[in-house]
Amino acid sequence: MEGIIAIWQRDLLKFFRDKARLFGSFTMPILFLLIFGGGMSGSMETMMAGSMPEGAGEFNYVEFVFPGIVAMTLLMTSIFSAMSVIEDKDFGYMKEIMVSPISRVSIAVGKMLGSATIATIQGIMLFLLIPLLGLSYDIMALIQVIPFMFLLGCALSSLGLLFSSLINSTQGFQLTVQILVMPMIFLSGALFPVSNMPAWMDFIVKINPVTYGVDVMKKVMVDIENMSSTVMDAMGLNLTLFGRQLTIFEEVIFIVIFAFILVFLATVSFKRANA
Protein backbone atom coordinates (compact mmCIF):
# COMPACT_ATOMS: atom_id res chain seq x y z
CA MET A 1 0.00 0.00 0.00
CA GLU A 2 2.77 2.37 1.01
CA GLY A 3 4.52 1.53 -2.26
CA ILE A 4 1.43 2.47 -4.30
CA ILE A 5 1.16 5.82 -2.56
CA ALA A 6 4.88 6.50 -2.95
CA ILE A 7 4.80 5.84 -6.69
CA TRP A 8 1.63 7.89 -7.08
CA GLN A 9 2.99 10.84 -5.12
CA ARG A 10 6.24 10.85 -7.03
CA ASP A 11 4.44 11.18 -10.35
CA LEU A 12 2.24 13.98 -9.02
CA LEU A 13 5.19 15.84 -7.54
CA LYS A 14 7.01 15.66 -10.85
CA PHE A 15 3.92 16.81 -12.71
CA PHE A 16 3.56 19.94 -10.58
CA ARG A 17 7.26 20.72 -10.92
CA ASP A 18 7.08 20.55 -14.70
CA LYS A 19 5.36 23.83 -15.52
CA ALA A 20 5.72 23.36 -19.26
CA ARG A 21 3.77 20.14 -19.10
CA LEU A 22 1.16 21.68 -16.83
CA PHE A 23 0.26 24.39 -19.32
CA GLY A 24 1.43 22.84 -22.55
CA SER A 25 -1.22 20.17 -22.39
CA PHE A 26 -3.87 22.88 -22.55
CA THR A 27 -3.17 23.90 -26.11
CA MET A 28 -4.75 20.85 -27.74
CA PRO A 29 -8.16 21.00 -26.01
CA ILE A 30 -8.35 24.77 -26.50
CA LEU A 31 -7.64 24.30 -30.17
CA PHE A 32 -10.41 21.73 -30.39
CA LEU A 33 -12.77 23.99 -28.48
CA LEU A 34 -12.01 26.81 -30.90
CA ILE A 35 -12.57 24.64 -33.95
CA PHE A 36 -15.53 22.59 -32.83
CA GLY A 37 -17.02 24.96 -30.28
CA GLY A 38 -16.60 28.21 -32.15
CA GLY A 39 -15.94 27.69 -35.82
CA MET A 40 -17.95 24.59 -36.56
CA SER A 41 -20.73 24.81 -34.04
CA GLY A 42 -23.16 26.36 -36.55
CA SER A 43 -22.74 23.69 -39.19
CA MET A 44 -22.62 20.90 -36.64
CA GLU A 45 -25.91 22.09 -35.18
CA THR A 46 -27.63 22.14 -38.58
CA MET A 47 -26.24 18.72 -39.34
CA MET A 48 -27.23 17.14 -36.07
CA ALA A 49 -30.57 18.88 -35.79
CA GLY A 50 -31.44 18.25 -39.41
CA SER A 51 -33.88 15.48 -38.64
CA MET A 52 -35.58 17.29 -35.83
CA PRO A 53 -39.10 18.61 -36.40
CA GLU A 54 -39.51 22.35 -36.15
CA GLY A 55 -39.69 23.61 -32.57
CA ALA A 56 -38.78 20.32 -30.92
CA GLY A 57 -36.40 22.13 -28.59
CA GLU A 58 -33.30 24.17 -28.22
CA PHE A 59 -30.07 22.62 -29.33
CA ASN A 60 -26.63 23.77 -28.33
CA TYR A 61 -23.66 22.01 -29.92
CA VAL A 62 -21.12 23.61 -27.59
CA GLU A 63 -22.97 22.17 -24.64
CA PHE A 64 -22.78 18.81 -26.36
CA VAL A 65 -19.12 19.01 -27.28
CA PHE A 66 -17.68 20.42 -24.06
CA PRO A 67 -17.88 17.18 -22.01
CA GLY A 68 -16.47 15.45 -25.10
CA ILE A 69 -13.46 17.74 -25.15
CA VAL A 70 -12.94 17.15 -21.43
CA ALA A 71 -13.03 13.40 -22.10
CA MET A 72 -10.59 13.87 -24.95
CA THR A 73 -8.24 15.70 -22.60
CA LEU A 74 -8.56 12.84 -20.14
CA LEU A 75 -7.67 10.40 -22.88
CA MET A 76 -4.61 12.29 -24.08
CA THR A 77 -3.29 13.15 -20.62
CA SER A 78 -3.85 9.68 -19.21
CA ILE A 79 -2.08 7.95 -22.01
CA PHE A 80 0.77 10.42 -22.30
CA SER A 81 1.30 10.49 -18.54
CA ALA A 82 1.66 6.73 -18.61
CA MET A 83 4.68 7.42 -20.79
CA SER A 84 6.47 8.25 -17.52
CA VAL A 85 7.16 4.53 -17.32
CA ILE A 86 9.26 4.76 -20.48
CA GLU A 87 11.01 7.87 -19.20
CA ASP A 88 11.78 6.04 -15.98
CA LYS A 89 13.23 3.19 -18.00
CA ASP A 90 15.35 5.65 -20.01
CA PHE A 91 16.68 7.43 -16.95
CA GLY A 92 17.26 4.19 -15.08
CA TYR A 93 14.82 4.93 -12.26
CA MET A 94 12.63 2.01 -13.25
CA LYS A 95 15.43 -0.29 -12.03
CA GLU A 96 15.29 1.29 -8.59
CA ILE A 97 11.57 0.55 -8.55
CA MET A 98 11.82 -2.94 -10.01
CA VAL A 99 14.60 -4.13 -7.72
CA SER A 100 12.65 -3.06 -4.64
CA PRO A 101 10.29 -5.50 -2.91
CA ILE A 102 7.15 -3.58 -3.97
CA SER A 103 4.73 -6.03 -5.56
CA ARG A 104 4.42 -5.71 -9.31
CA VAL A 105 0.71 -5.06 -9.05
CA SER A 106 1.37 -2.12 -6.72
CA ILE A 107 3.77 -0.68 -9.27
CA ALA A 108 1.08 -0.91 -11.97
CA VAL A 109 -1.66 0.47 -9.73
CA GLY A 110 0.56 3.29 -8.41
CA LYS A 111 1.48 4.33 -11.92
CA MET A 112 -2.15 4.10 -13.06
CA LEU A 113 -3.40 6.25 -10.17
CA GLY A 114 -0.67 8.79 -10.90
CA SER A 115 -1.67 9.24 -14.54
CA ALA A 116 -5.37 9.18 -13.72
CA THR A 117 -4.97 11.89 -11.09
CA ILE A 118 -2.95 14.09 -13.42
CA ALA A 119 -5.54 13.60 -16.16
CA THR A 120 -8.39 14.46 -13.83
CA ILE A 121 -6.63 17.62 -12.67
CA GLN A 122 -6.15 18.70 -16.28
CA GLY A 123 -9.78 17.92 -17.02
CA ILE A 124 -10.95 19.99 -14.07
CA MET A 125 -8.76 22.87 -15.20
CA LEU A 126 -10.80 22.96 -18.41
CA PHE A 127 -13.85 23.84 -16.32
CA LEU A 128 -12.34 27.31 -16.07
CA LEU A 129 -13.25 27.80 -19.71
CA ILE A 130 -16.97 27.23 -19.14
CA PRO A 131 -17.88 30.91 -18.57
CA LEU A 132 -15.76 31.96 -21.55
CA LEU A 133 -17.69 29.61 -23.80
CA GLY A 134 -20.97 31.11 -22.63
CA LEU A 135 -22.05 27.83 -21.10
CA SER A 136 -23.61 27.26 -17.75
CA TYR A 137 -23.55 23.90 -16.08
CA ASP A 138 -24.96 23.21 -12.66
CA ILE A 139 -22.16 23.45 -10.08
CA MET A 140 -23.37 20.24 -8.42
CA ALA A 141 -23.25 18.45 -11.75
CA LEU A 142 -19.68 19.60 -12.26
CA ILE A 143 -18.69 18.25 -8.85
CA GLN A 144 -20.57 15.00 -9.44
CA VAL A 145 -18.84 14.40 -12.74
CA ILE A 146 -15.34 14.46 -11.20
CA PRO A 147 -15.38 10.87 -9.84
CA PHE A 148 -16.50 9.64 -13.26
CA MET A 149 -13.69 11.58 -14.89
CA PHE A 150 -11.24 9.94 -12.49
CA LEU A 151 -12.66 6.52 -13.27
CA LEU A 152 -12.34 7.07 -17.00
CA GLY A 153 -8.82 8.37 -16.33
CA CYS A 154 -7.99 5.10 -14.54
CA ALA A 155 -9.22 2.98 -17.44
CA LEU A 156 -7.32 5.02 -20.02
CA SER A 157 -4.17 5.22 -17.89
CA SER A 158 -4.11 1.48 -17.54
CA LEU A 159 -4.29 1.25 -21.32
CA GLY A 160 -1.37 3.67 -21.61
CA LEU A 161 0.47 1.74 -18.94
CA LEU A 162 0.16 -1.53 -20.79
CA PHE A 163 1.65 0.07 -23.89
CA SER A 164 4.44 1.80 -22.02
CA SER A 165 5.40 -1.39 -20.23
CA LEU A 166 5.71 -3.16 -23.58
CA ILE A 167 7.43 -0.42 -25.58
CA ASN A 168 10.95 0.77 -24.83
CA SER A 169 11.27 4.05 -26.70
CA THR A 170 9.30 7.26 -26.35
CA GLN A 171 9.14 7.63 -30.13
CA GLY A 172 7.74 4.15 -30.54
CA PHE A 173 5.20 4.87 -27.86
CA GLN A 174 4.09 8.16 -29.40
CA LEU A 175 3.64 6.57 -32.82
CA THR A 176 1.67 3.62 -31.51
CA VAL A 177 -0.46 5.74 -29.28
CA GLN A 178 -1.30 8.27 -31.97
CA ILE A 179 -2.73 5.53 -34.11
CA LEU A 180 -4.79 4.46 -31.14
CA VAL A 181 -5.92 7.83 -29.81
CA MET A 182 -7.48 9.26 -32.97
CA PRO A 183 -10.10 6.55 -33.51
CA MET A 184 -10.75 6.47 -29.79
CA ILE A 185 -11.73 10.14 -29.92
CA PHE A 186 -13.66 10.11 -33.17
CA LEU A 187 -15.49 6.88 -32.48
CA SER A 188 -16.62 7.72 -28.97
CA GLY A 189 -19.34 10.28 -29.44
CA ALA A 190 -17.12 12.92 -27.90
CA LEU A 191 -17.26 15.30 -30.85
CA PHE A 192 -20.31 14.14 -32.78
CA PRO A 193 -23.02 11.55 -32.21
CA VAL A 194 -22.18 7.98 -33.14
CA SER A 195 -25.69 6.61 -33.21
CA ASN A 196 -25.90 5.57 -36.84
CA MET A 197 -22.63 3.94 -37.71
CA PRO A 198 -21.87 1.01 -40.01
CA ALA A 199 -21.56 -2.26 -38.10
CA TRP A 200 -17.76 -2.48 -37.96
CA MET A 201 -17.47 1.09 -36.73
CA ASP A 202 -20.26 0.52 -34.29
CA PHE A 203 -18.24 -2.39 -32.91
CA ILE A 204 -15.28 -0.10 -32.24
CA VAL A 205 -17.62 2.44 -30.67
CA LYS A 206 -18.99 -0.21 -28.32
CA ILE A 207 -15.64 -1.57 -27.13
CA ASN A 208 -14.16 1.91 -26.72
CA PRO A 209 -14.13 2.87 -23.03
CA VAL A 210 -14.20 6.55 -24.00
CA THR A 211 -17.71 5.99 -25.44
CA TYR A 212 -19.06 5.04 -22.04
CA GLY A 213 -17.06 7.69 -20.23
CA VAL A 214 -18.30 10.44 -22.54
CA ASP A 215 -21.85 9.20 -22.30
CA VAL A 216 -21.78 9.19 -18.49
CA MET A 217 -20.20 12.62 -18.40
CA LYS A 218 -22.83 14.04 -20.73
CA LYS A 219 -25.64 12.44 -18.79
CA VAL A 220 -24.30 13.97 -15.57
CA MET A 221 -23.38 17.39 -16.92
CA VAL A 222 -26.18 18.09 -19.38
CA ASP A 223 -29.60 18.68 -17.89
CA ILE A 224 -31.29 15.69 -19.54
CA GLU A 225 -34.39 15.67 -17.39
CA ASN A 226 -35.80 18.74 -19.11
CA MET A 227 -34.88 17.63 -22.56
CA SER A 228 -37.16 16.23 -25.19
CA SER A 229 -36.27 12.81 -26.52
CA THR A 230 -35.80 14.23 -30.01
CA VAL A 231 -33.09 16.54 -28.74
CA MET A 232 -31.51 13.69 -26.83
CA ASP A 233 -31.49 11.62 -29.99
CA ALA A 234 -29.93 14.43 -31.93
CA MET A 235 -27.21 14.81 -29.33
CA GLY A 236 -26.56 11.08 -29.38
CA LEU A 237 -27.55 10.63 -25.74
CA ASN A 238 -29.15 7.31 -26.37
CA LEU A 239 -26.31 4.84 -26.24
CA THR A 240 -27.55 1.31 -26.59
CA LEU A 241 -25.89 -2.06 -26.33
CA PHE A 242 -27.60 -5.13 -27.80
CA GLY A 243 -30.65 -3.01 -28.38
CA ARG A 244 -31.19 -1.71 -24.89
CA GLN A 245 -30.51 1.68 -23.38
CA LEU A 246 -27.58 1.68 -20.94
CA THR A 247 -27.77 3.11 -17.45
CA ILE A 248 -24.94 5.08 -15.85
CA PHE A 249 -24.36 2.16 -13.50
CA GLU A 250 -23.88 -0.31 -16.35
CA GLU A 251 -21.51 2.03 -18.11
CA VAL A 252 -19.46 2.47 -14.94
CA ILE A 253 -19.25 -1.30 -14.58
CA PHE A 254 -17.94 -1.58 -18.12
CA ILE A 255 -15.23 1.02 -17.47
CA VAL A 256 -14.22 -0.67 -14.22
CA ILE A 257 -13.92 -4.07 -15.93
CA PHE A 258 -11.88 -2.51 -18.71
CA ALA A 259 -9.51 -0.93 -16.16
CA PHE A 260 -9.14 -4.16 -14.21
CA ILE A 261 -8.26 -6.23 -17.25
CA LEU A 262 -5.66 -3.74 -18.42
CA VAL A 263 -4.06 -3.30 -15.00
CA PHE A 264 -3.84 -7.05 -14.81
CA LEU A 265 -2.14 -7.22 -18.21
CA ALA A 266 0.23 -4.40 -17.27
CA THR A 267 1.15 -6.26 -14.08
CA VAL A 268 1.91 -9.39 -16.06
CA SER A 269 4.03 -7.32 -18.37
CA PHE A 270 5.93 -5.82 -15.41
CA LYS A 271 6.51 -9.30 -14.04
CA ARG A 272 7.90 -10.45 -17.34
CA ALA A 273 10.06 -7.34 -17.71
CA ASN A 274 12.87 -9.17 -15.97
CA ALA A 275 13.00 -12.40 -14.06
Added chain:
Amino acid sequence: MESIISVHNLTKSYKNVEAVKGINFEVEEGEIFGFLGPNGAGKSTTINMICTMLKPTSGNIVINGYDVSKDKDAVRGSIGIIFQENTLDEKLTAHENLMLHCRFYNVPKDKREERIQEVLEIVDLVEEKSQRVETFSGGMKRRLEIARGLLHYPKVLFLDEPTVGLDPQTRAHLWEYILRLKEKEGITMFLTTHYLDEAEISDRVAIMDQGDIIAIDSPTALKDQLGGDIIELSTEDNEQALKEIHEKVKEAEVTVDEDTIHLKVASSDAFISSFIKTLNIPITRLNIRKPTLNDVFLAFTGRKIGETVKE
Protein backbone atom coordinates in the same frame (compact mmCIF):
# COMPACT_ATOMS: atom_id res chain seq x y z
CA MET B 1 31.55 -18.59 8.41
CA GLU B 2 28.32 -19.08 6.56
CA SER B 3 27.63 -18.50 2.91
CA ILE B 4 25.23 -15.65 2.35
CA ILE B 5 25.23 -16.11 -1.41
CA SER B 6 25.67 -19.39 -3.20
CA VAL B 7 25.65 -19.69 -6.95
CA HIS B 8 25.50 -23.01 -8.76
CA ASN B 9 26.07 -23.68 -12.45
CA LEU B 10 24.74 -20.27 -13.37
CA THR B 11 24.47 -19.54 -17.08
CA LYS B 12 23.03 -16.76 -19.18
CA SER B 13 22.77 -16.75 -22.95
CA TYR B 14 21.67 -13.81 -25.00
CA LYS B 15 20.67 -14.29 -28.61
CA ASN B 16 24.18 -14.67 -29.90
CA VAL B 17 26.44 -14.52 -26.86
CA GLU B 18 26.91 -16.85 -23.96
CA ALA B 19 27.52 -14.11 -21.40
CA VAL B 20 27.88 -16.39 -18.37
CA LYS B 21 29.02 -19.97 -18.85
CA GLY B 22 28.17 -22.02 -15.79
CA ILE B 23 29.82 -20.36 -12.83
CA ASN B 24 29.93 -21.54 -9.19
CA PHE B 25 30.89 -19.57 -6.12
CA GLU B 26 29.99 -18.80 -2.52
CA VAL B 27 30.14 -15.47 -0.74
CA GLU B 28 30.61 -15.54 3.00
CA GLU B 29 28.74 -13.36 5.41
CA GLY B 30 30.56 -10.13 6.22
CA GLU B 31 33.24 -10.33 3.54
CA ILE B 32 34.02 -8.01 0.68
CA PHE B 33 33.80 -10.12 -2.42
CA GLY B 34 35.22 -8.69 -5.62
CA PHE B 35 34.48 -9.54 -9.22
CA LEU B 36 37.39 -8.54 -11.39
CA GLY B 37 37.31 -8.81 -15.13
CA PRO B 38 37.63 -6.89 -18.39
CA ASN B 39 34.73 -5.29 -20.28
CA GLY B 40 32.15 -7.80 -21.35
CA ALA B 41 33.37 -10.49 -18.95
CA GLY B 42 29.83 -11.00 -17.66
CA LYS B 43 30.13 -9.23 -14.31
CA SER B 44 27.01 -7.09 -14.62
CA THR B 45 25.07 -9.97 -16.10
CA THR B 46 25.92 -12.09 -13.06
CA ILE B 47 25.04 -9.33 -10.58
CA ASN B 48 21.74 -8.64 -12.34
CA MET B 49 20.81 -12.31 -12.14
CA ILE B 50 21.64 -12.44 -8.44
CA CYS B 51 19.54 -9.31 -7.86
CA THR B 52 16.40 -10.71 -9.54
CA MET B 53 16.67 -8.24 -12.41
CA LEU B 54 17.55 -10.79 -15.06
CA LYS B 55 16.31 -14.33 -15.49
CA PRO B 56 19.11 -16.90 -15.62
CA THR B 57 19.14 -19.32 -18.53
CA SER B 58 19.94 -22.07 -16.03
CA GLY B 59 21.43 -22.64 -12.61
CA ASN B 60 20.40 -21.57 -9.16
CA ILE B 61 21.16 -18.79 -6.73
CA VAL B 62 20.44 -18.64 -3.01
CA ILE B 63 20.83 -15.39 -1.06
CA ASN B 64 20.32 -15.11 2.67
CA GLY B 65 18.51 -18.45 2.54
CA TYR B 66 16.07 -17.40 -0.19
CA ASP B 67 15.96 -18.91 -3.65
CA VAL B 68 16.21 -16.11 -6.19
CA SER B 69 13.85 -17.72 -8.68
CA LYS B 70 11.13 -18.44 -6.08
CA ASP B 71 11.35 -15.89 -3.28
CA LYS B 72 11.96 -12.76 -5.30
CA ASP B 73 10.39 -10.35 -2.83
CA ALA B 74 12.34 -11.76 0.11
CA VAL B 75 15.55 -11.54 -1.90
CA ARG B 76 14.75 -7.98 -2.96
CA GLY B 77 14.17 -6.99 0.64
CA SER B 78 17.52 -8.38 1.77
CA ILE B 79 19.76 -6.70 -0.78
CA GLY B 80 20.81 -3.23 -1.78
CA ILE B 81 22.28 -2.52 -5.19
CA ILE B 82 24.18 0.24 -6.84
CA PHE B 83 23.75 -0.45 -10.54
CA GLN B 84 26.47 0.26 -13.05
CA GLU B 85 24.35 3.07 -14.48
CA ASN B 86 22.75 5.96 -12.61
CA THR B 87 19.27 5.19 -11.27
CA LEU B 88 18.51 8.37 -9.33
CA ASP B 89 15.55 10.58 -10.08
CA GLU B 90 17.39 13.73 -11.08
CA LYS B 91 14.32 15.94 -10.94
CA LEU B 92 13.92 15.23 -7.25
CA THR B 93 16.11 16.33 -4.36
CA ALA B 94 18.53 14.04 -2.56
CA HIS B 95 16.20 13.86 0.40
CA GLU B 96 13.20 13.03 -1.78
CA ASN B 97 15.13 10.24 -3.48
CA LEU B 98 16.06 8.76 -0.13
CA MET B 99 12.55 9.11 1.30
CA LEU B 100 11.05 7.31 -1.69
CA HIS B 101 13.50 4.49 -1.15
CA CYS B 102 12.46 4.20 2.52
CA ARG B 103 8.87 3.90 1.41
CA PHE B 104 9.61 1.32 -1.29
CA TYR B 105 11.38 -0.81 1.30
CA ASN B 106 8.93 -0.25 4.14
CA VAL B 107 11.44 1.31 6.50
CA PRO B 108 9.42 2.04 9.68
CA LYS B 109 7.98 5.56 9.55
CA ASP B 110 9.56 6.79 12.77
CA LYS B 111 13.03 5.63 11.71
CA ARG B 112 13.09 7.26 8.28
CA GLU B 113 14.45 10.74 9.04
CA GLU B 114 17.01 9.29 11.41
CA ARG B 115 18.32 6.82 8.85
CA ILE B 116 18.37 9.35 6.05
CA GLN B 117 20.48 11.60 8.26
CA GLU B 118 22.73 8.67 9.10
CA VAL B 119 23.46 7.62 5.53
CA LEU B 120 23.87 11.22 4.39
CA GLU B 121 26.53 11.64 7.06
CA ILE B 122 28.36 8.52 5.88
CA VAL B 123 28.67 9.93 2.36
CA ASP B 124 29.07 13.59 3.41
CA LEU B 125 26.00 14.95 1.67
CA VAL B 126 24.11 16.40 4.63
CA GLU B 127 24.45 19.97 3.39
CA GLU B 128 23.22 19.15 -0.09
CA LYS B 129 20.18 17.14 0.88
CA SER B 130 17.61 19.67 -0.33
CA GLN B 131 19.22 20.18 -3.71
CA ARG B 132 17.93 18.57 -6.85
CA VAL B 133 20.08 15.68 -7.95
CA GLU B 134 20.51 17.19 -11.44
CA THR B 135 22.75 19.84 -9.85
CA PHE B 136 25.09 17.18 -8.40
CA SER B 137 28.48 16.19 -9.81
CA GLY B 138 29.08 12.60 -10.93
CA GLY B 139 30.86 11.76 -7.69
CA MET B 140 28.08 13.22 -5.55
CA LYS B 141 25.47 11.23 -7.45
CA ARG B 142 27.43 8.04 -6.93
CA ARG B 143 27.74 8.76 -3.22
CA LEU B 144 24.05 9.44 -3.00
CA GLU B 145 23.31 6.14 -4.69
CA ILE B 146 25.50 4.34 -2.20
CA ALA B 147 23.71 6.10 0.65
CA ARG B 148 20.39 5.08 -0.82
CA GLY B 149 21.46 1.46 -1.13
CA LEU B 150 22.15 1.40 2.61
CA LEU B 151 18.89 2.92 3.85
CA HIS B 152 17.06 -0.33 4.43
CA TYR B 153 20.05 -2.05 6.09
CA PRO B 154 20.52 -4.69 3.42
CA LYS B 155 22.26 -7.94 4.27
CA VAL B 156 24.29 -7.70 1.08
CA LEU B 157 25.23 -4.57 -0.80
CA PHE B 158 26.03 -4.99 -4.48
CA LEU B 159 28.21 -2.36 -6.10
CA ASP B 160 28.56 -2.67 -9.86
CA GLU B 161 31.57 -0.56 -10.82
CA PRO B 162 30.87 2.03 -8.14
CA THR B 163 33.71 4.30 -9.22
CA VAL B 164 33.49 4.11 -12.98
CA GLY B 165 33.89 7.49 -14.65
CA LEU B 166 35.20 9.22 -11.55
CA ASP B 167 38.55 10.95 -11.16
CA PRO B 168 41.22 9.19 -9.05
CA GLN B 169 40.70 11.51 -6.09
CA THR B 170 36.95 10.95 -5.97
CA ARG B 171 37.53 7.25 -6.44
CA ALA B 172 39.81 7.14 -3.44
CA HIS B 173 37.24 9.04 -1.37
CA LEU B 174 34.46 6.75 -2.40
CA TRP B 175 36.43 3.73 -1.31
CA GLU B 176 37.03 5.40 2.03
CA TYR B 177 33.26 5.69 2.43
CA ILE B 178 32.71 2.12 1.39
CA LEU B 179 35.29 0.80 3.83
CA ARG B 180 34.01 3.05 6.61
CA LEU B 181 30.64 1.59 5.97
CA LYS B 182 31.78 -1.97 6.04
CA GLU B 183 33.46 -1.31 9.38
CA LYS B 184 30.40 0.39 10.81
CA GLU B 185 27.64 -1.86 9.55
CA GLY B 186 29.49 -5.10 8.91
CA ILE B 187 27.43 -5.82 5.81
CA THR B 188 28.54 -8.19 3.11
CA MET B 189 29.69 -6.42 -0.03
CA PHE B 190 29.79 -7.73 -3.52
CA LEU B 191 31.55 -5.46 -5.93
CA THR B 192 32.69 -5.53 -9.50
CA THR B 193 35.48 -3.51 -10.97
CA HIS B 194 38.06 -3.55 -13.66
CA TYR B 195 40.46 -1.45 -11.64
CA LEU B 196 43.08 -3.71 -10.15
CA ASP B 197 43.85 -1.56 -7.15
CA GLU B 198 40.18 -1.62 -6.25
CA ALA B 199 40.02 -5.38 -6.36
CA GLU B 200 42.87 -5.44 -3.84
CA ILE B 201 40.61 -4.24 -1.00
CA SER B 202 38.41 -7.34 -1.36
CA ASP B 203 38.74 -10.19 1.07
CA ARG B 204 38.37 -12.53 -1.87
CA VAL B 205 38.42 -11.92 -5.59
CA ALA B 206 36.87 -13.88 -8.41
CA ILE B 207 38.61 -13.26 -11.68
CA MET B 208 36.17 -13.45 -14.51
CA ASP B 209 36.89 -13.62 -18.20
CA GLN B 210 34.57 -14.28 -21.13
CA GLY B 211 31.79 -15.63 -18.94
CA ASP B 212 33.93 -17.93 -16.81
CA ILE B 213 35.44 -17.57 -13.38
CA ILE B 214 39.06 -18.50 -13.88
CA ALA B 215 40.36 -18.06 -10.34
CA ILE B 216 38.91 -17.31 -6.97
CA ASP B 217 40.85 -16.56 -3.78
CA SER B 218 42.16 -13.77 -1.59
CA PRO B 219 44.27 -11.24 -3.52
CA THR B 220 47.36 -12.26 -1.56
CA ALA B 221 46.83 -15.96 -2.17
CA LEU B 222 46.30 -15.33 -5.87
CA LYS B 223 49.53 -13.41 -6.09
CA ASP B 224 51.43 -15.90 -3.94
CA GLN B 225 50.18 -18.63 -6.20
CA LEU B 226 52.17 -16.99 -8.97
CA GLY B 227 55.05 -16.79 -6.57
CA GLY B 228 58.37 -15.02 -6.82
CA ASP B 229 59.18 -11.61 -8.21
CA ILE B 230 58.74 -9.94 -11.51
CA ILE B 231 61.59 -8.20 -13.25
CA GLU B 232 60.71 -5.73 -15.94
CA LEU B 233 63.46 -4.54 -18.19
CA SER B 234 64.02 -2.63 -21.38
CA THR B 235 67.23 -2.79 -23.35
CA GLU B 236 68.74 -1.02 -26.32
CA ASP B 237 67.93 -4.03 -28.47
CA ASN B 238 65.17 -6.13 -27.10
CA GLU B 239 65.27 -8.77 -29.83
CA GLN B 240 68.92 -9.45 -29.27
CA ALA B 241 68.41 -9.43 -25.51
CA LEU B 242 65.58 -11.96 -25.79
CA LYS B 243 67.76 -14.24 -27.83
CA GLU B 244 70.44 -14.11 -25.17
CA ILE B 245 67.96 -14.64 -22.38
CA HIS B 246 66.55 -17.72 -24.10
CA GLU B 247 70.04 -19.11 -24.52
CA LYS B 248 71.49 -18.40 -21.11
CA VAL B 249 68.67 -17.99 -18.62
CA LYS B 250 66.77 -21.15 -17.78
CA GLU B 251 65.15 -20.40 -14.42
CA ALA B 252 62.89 -17.51 -15.52
CA GLU B 253 59.51 -17.39 -17.27
CA VAL B 254 59.75 -14.82 -20.03
CA THR B 255 56.98 -12.70 -21.51
CA VAL B 256 57.13 -9.63 -23.69
CA ASP B 257 54.84 -6.65 -23.61
CA GLU B 258 55.54 -3.97 -26.19
CA ASP B 259 59.04 -2.72 -25.35
CA THR B 260 59.29 -4.36 -21.94
CA ILE B 261 60.57 -7.82 -21.17
CA HIS B 262 59.09 -9.51 -18.12
CA LEU B 263 60.98 -12.18 -16.25
CA LYS B 264 59.26 -14.12 -13.52
CA VAL B 265 61.68 -15.68 -11.07
CA ALA B 266 61.43 -17.41 -7.71
CA SER B 267 63.63 -14.87 -5.97
CA SER B 268 65.05 -11.74 -7.55
CA ASP B 269 67.84 -11.34 -4.96
CA ALA B 270 69.71 -14.43 -6.05
CA PHE B 271 68.91 -14.02 -9.72
CA ILE B 272 69.55 -10.40 -10.52
CA SER B 273 73.30 -10.03 -9.94
CA SER B 274 74.28 -12.96 -12.13
CA PHE B 275 71.66 -12.02 -14.70
CA ILE B 276 73.02 -8.51 -15.22
CA LYS B 277 76.45 -9.97 -15.81
CA THR B 278 75.26 -12.51 -18.39
CA LEU B 279 73.45 -9.96 -20.51
CA ASN B 280 75.65 -8.20 -23.07
CA ILE B 281 73.07 -5.72 -24.32
CA PRO B 282 72.96 -2.47 -22.31
CA ILE B 283 69.90 -2.23 -20.06
CA THR B 284 67.97 1.04 -20.31
CA ARG B 285 65.40 0.40 -17.60
CA LEU B 286 65.09 -2.14 -14.82
CA ASN B 287 62.34 -2.65 -12.28
CA ILE B 288 61.75 -5.38 -9.76
CA ARG B 289 58.33 -5.83 -8.21
CA LYS B 290 55.95 -8.27 -6.57
CA PRO B 291 53.19 -9.75 -8.76
CA THR B 292 49.92 -7.79 -9.00
CA LEU B 293 46.44 -9.05 -9.82
CA ASN B 294 47.13 -8.03 -13.38
CA ASP B 295 49.95 -10.59 -13.49
CA VAL B 296 47.50 -13.13 -12.13
CA PHE B 297 45.09 -12.27 -14.91
CA LEU B 298 47.89 -12.34 -17.44
CA ALA B 299 49.03 -15.73 -16.19
CA PHE B 300 45.55 -17.20 -16.53
CA THR B 301 44.49 -15.66 -19.82
CA GLY B 302 47.66 -14.58 -21.58
CA ARG B 303 46.21 -11.07 -21.82
CA LYS B 304 46.36 -7.96 -19.73
CA ILE B 305 43.09 -6.97 -18.18
CA GLY B 306 42.67 -3.84 -20.28
CA GLU B 307 43.27 -5.67 -23.56
CA THR B 308 40.37 -6.77 -25.67
CA VAL B 309 40.12 -10.33 -26.86
CA LYS B 310 41.80 -10.90 -30.21
CA GLU B 311 39.84 -13.41 -32.20
